[in-house]
Structures are given as structure tokens and as C-alpha cells.
Amino acid sequence: MSYFEKFLTTNRAYADFHGSAHLPLKPKTQVAIVTCMDSRLHVAPALGLALGDAHILRNAGGRVTEDMIRSLVISQQQMGTREIVVLHHTDCGAQTFRNEDFARHIHKELGVDVTGQDFLPFTDVEESIREDMAILRNSPLIPDDVIISGAVYDVDTGLMTEVI
Amino acid sequence: MSYFEKFLTTNRAYADFHGSAHLPLKPKTQVAIVTCMDSRLHVAPALGLALGDAHILRNAGGRVTEDMIRSLVISQQQMGTREIVVLHHTDCGAQTFRNEDFARHIHKELGVDVTGQDFLPFTDVEESIREDMAILRNSPLIPDDVIISGAVYDVDTGLMTEVI
Numbered sequence: 001m002s003y004f005e006k007f008l009t010t011n012r013a014y015a016d017f018h019g020s021a022h023l024p025l026k027p028k029t030q031v032a033i034v035t036c037m038d039s040r041l042h043v044a045p046a047l048g049l050a051l052g053d054a055h056i057l058r059n060a061g062g063r064v065t066e067d068m069i070r071s072l073v074i075s076q077q078q079m080g081t082r083e084i085v086v087l088h089h090t091d092c093g094a095q096t097f098r099n100e101d102f103a104r105h106i107h108k109e110l111g112v113d114v115t116g117q118d119f120l121p122f123t124d125v126e127e128s129i130r131e132d133m134a135i136l137r138n139s140p141l142i143p144d145d146v147i148i149s150g151a152v153y154d155v156d157t158g159l160m161t162e163v164i
Numbered sequence: 165m166s167y168f169e170k171f172l173t174t175n176r177a178y179a180d181f182h183g184s185a186h187l188p189l190k191p192k193t194q195v196a197i198v199t200c201m202d203s204r205l206h207v208a209p210a211l212g213l214a215l216g217d218a219h220i221l222r223n224a225g226g227r228v229t230e231d232m233i234r235s236l237v238i239s240q241q242q243m244g245t246r247e248i249v250v251l252h253h254t255d256c257g258a259q260t261f262r263n264e265d266f267a268r269h270i271h272k273e274l275g276v277d278v279t280g281q282d283f284l285p286f287t288d289v290e291e292s293i294r295e296d297m298a299i300l301r302n303s304p305l306i307p308d309d310v311i312i313s314g315a316v317y318d319v320d321t322g323l324m325t326e327v328i
Contacts, residue, residue, distance in 0.1 A: 003195045003218075004249050004313035004326075010212030011324040018322025025257060027203040031167045037219040037235055039191035042208045048174030054167075055201040058222040060235035067231035070283055071201055071224035077269060079257050085168050093189060093243050105241060112304045119234055140276045149168035158182025160175040162168075 023052035025079060031055070032075045034132070035087040036062035036094070040155040047160070055081055061094035062087060063120045064132040073141050082146055086132045087160065089153040094121045125152050129163045187216035189243060195219070196239045198296070199251040200226035200258070204319040219245055225258035226251060227284045228296040237305050246310055250296045251324065253317040258285045289316050293327045
């Protein structure tokens with residue numbers, strides 16, 4: 001049995017409590033959170049977000065890629081968000097490999113040559129946050145008056161600390 | 165005051181209850197959820213996920229882009245996930261525009277020419293799920309034995325329905 005079947009079962013119980021209510025498409029706080037896919041970070045409770053409060057964007061590392069910019073442009077231009085929080089975390093999977101070794105591993109496991117592709121690993125989590133905030137600040141697609149903040153989330157303690 | 169300041173304050177209370185515990189980097193269920201950034205979908209409670217259970221990947225629409233594939237390859241090859249759930253939802257922001265109009269809007273608002281860029285809007289949510297499942301099934305970077313499922317989430321009722 002796949003986990004998907006279990007999710008469908010659990011979700012029926014969740015939906016029973018959810019009730020029927022239409023919240024607006026546009027997030028109430030006008031904030032978009034850019035963060036990592038990590039399983040130990042549950043963004044909504046960790047930041048105190050209710051349903052309808054903020055966009056939550058997640059990829060490996062919480063990195064500001066072209067696809068992240070695509071999503072943020074839609075978030076801002078179609079749904080009115082005006083603030084971005086870049087939230088990376090301790091003990092990240094993006095800190096467990098280097099591009100060259102990873103490309104060798106993928107060639108061995110999958111027979112695919114990904115030499116030269118940047119999988120966006122990093123070593124210093126504060127540096128990766130600063131780097132991604134800089135990409136946002138320099139992007140012509142992100143207006144200058146958008147508020148951009150950064151923080152690191154500690155997956156062991158649940159605590160979020162600002163990075164400037 | 166930015167919302168970021170409020171998040172930091174709320175997070176201190178969350179961390180007080182979190183306690184200190186080190187969960188493994190590898191997700192317990194070996195599942196990665198691919199879904200949308202929408203503010204009305206809180207993935208963990210909706211699927212019954214505890215901290216440490218599953219990777220959660222989110223962009224505008226929950227679309228399978230190159231960056232999504234990058235993230236899934238890291239999720240699978242570095243952190244052992246073996247199942248993917250593509251979860252799109254009703255009343256999606258990706259259903260509110262077309263590329264051509266959106267490019268005109270961006271040129272007017274930001275002075276940037278994004279003509280020809282696909283922002284991945286869709287009209288039919290079941291079609292978008294099938295399209296993204298097909299991209300995953302056809303990707304040489306996703307092993308053939310990975311379980312791939314799809315579902316649509318109703319943001320008004322909280323209910324998730326399988327799409328085949």
C-alpha cells in the first residue's frame with residue numbers, strides 16, 4: 001500500500017473538521033515565505049500562520065531559482081503579496097553533497113549525465129540566505145519596495161533567528 | 165512593522181512548545197509532496213503529516229518544473245524518498261491569467277519584457293495534475309519504480325480527491 005492511500009484516509013477526517021468556507025485567493029498578510037522542502041519544518045505552525053495567511057514556496061534548500069522567481073512574480077502581480085521571507089534551516093540536505101560527486105552518483109544510479117548542472121548545494125546556511133536575499137533584491141522582476149527578510153530555522157529547537 | 169517581526173515573536177512561543185529533539189534528515193514515509201504555494205492549503209495537517217514525515221515542495225500551481233525535478237532528485241538520491249504525490253487545488257491563482265496578458269501586465273508594471281516565458285497557468289486542474297504526473301513518469305531522472313499519485317485539493321472543504 002502506498003502512503004497516498006493513507007493520506008486520502010487521514011484527509012477525510014481532516015475535511016470533516018475543516019467545514020465549508022471560502023477564503024479569498026489573495027493571502028491576508030501579503031507575505032510569501034521561501035523555504036526548504038525539509039520534512040522537519042512545518043511552516044504554518046512555526047510562524048503562526050492561519051489558513052489564508054501567506055504563500056508558502058518550498059524547494060530543495062529554499063533557494064531562489066528561476067522557478068521561485070516565476071512563482072513570486074505570480075504571487076505579487078496576481079495575488080498582491082508585498083513581503084518575502086527567505087527561511088533556510090540547520091542540518092539541510094543541501095549541505096550533504098557537492099555538485100561533482102552528486103553528478104557522478106546520478107550517472108551511476110540513473111545513467112543520466114548531469115555534469116555542469118548546479119543542484120544548488122551550500123555549506124554555510126547564513127551565506128545561502130544572504131545570497132538568496134541578494135538575488136531577490138537584484139531581480140528586476142521584484143519591485144524595490146518589497147520587504148525582504150531572512151532567517152535560519154533550527155530543526156532541533158523550532159527556533160527561527162534573523163539573518164541580516 | 166513587517167510581518168516578519170510578528171513571525172519572529174510568534175515563533176518564540178512555538179519553539180517553547182517544540183522542545184529539543186533531533187529527527188533524522190531522511191523523511192520517515194519516503195514521500196515527497198509536490199503542491200501549490202496557495203495560502204489556504206496547509207499540507208501537513210491536511211494529509212496527517214507529523215514533523216519528519218515527508219518532503220513538501222511548493223511553487224505557483226504545484227507544477228513540475230526543472231527546479232521541481234532538481235529538488236525531487238535531491239529528495240530521492242540524497243534522502244531516500246520513493247513516492248511522489250502531485251497535489252493541485254481548486255480556485256488556483258494559476259487559473260487567473262494567460263501568459264500573453266500577464267507579460268503585458270508585467271511590462272507595464274515593472275518595465276521588464278517577459279514575452280515568450282511560460283508562467284505555467286492552466287485552466288483544468290485535473291488536466292494540470294495529469295500533465296505533471298506524465299512529466300514525472302517520462303523524466304529519466306525519476307526512477308521507474310517511484311510511486312506517482314495525483315489528487316486535487318478543495319480549498320473550500322479541505323477534501324482531497326484522487327486524479328487518475
